[in-house]
Amino acid sequence: MEDKVVNDIKNIGVPLPVENVQQLASKALEEIPHRYIRPEIRKDEVSVNESSQIPVIDISKLVAGNTEYQTEMSKFHHACKDWGFFSGDKESYFAISVC
Template sequence: METKVQITDMLYSLPVENVQALASKNLNRIPSRYIRPEVEFDVVSIDESQQIPVIDMSKLDHDDEQKKLHQACKDWGFFQLINHGVADEVIEKMKTDTQEFFNLPLEEKMAYAKIPNYLEGYGQAFVLSEDQKLDWGDMIFLFGLPVSTRDPRF
């Protein structure tokens, strides 16, 4: 008998205080969880001739576009996707709605806060240990597909 495993069964995050709430406390110092003294930044040289890879979704059934996609993922870790079929109006609405959400007062955003040991919601995500260094920023993480994994609050 095959066991059905939900995506949400495999992904979780420990609860941590919201960064916006921390920032509003007028702390005298940054909490140690957000300080990364072990990180040394390399000097980044910019080659102006390099451009972010552009992948044409309408051509992904061709070997050459698949190779471009593979190289973009391998060498860059990201790419710009064109001819994906999502209308510009939908993209702009998503950007506007996202900006409006993050402009809400903290109290209103907290209605969408992450539930402990669950990944979706507003706040920090991917926190796996009490000793883990954290990013100084909040996010909203949502599942799009499969629909069965979506939190009905969203």
């Protein structure tokens, strides 16, 4: 028993002998060796619906005094809280920055 433990310790960090592809092909195996088979990876289902679309914020509506200010601020809050990011409407952004 002690000899096995000593041998196991000596083999730590020693790579396992692995046959190259040519050696495996020359054997005309009926089955793939177990060490080369990996388990199936179960992928999470992705739900695609309207609520999963990236929020688009119309920056021009975030100007105080705009009649749609509250609605756009609510969308902006949702985008930051639930998504962490949003897509801005470029045309309204450039219209604001030019003013």
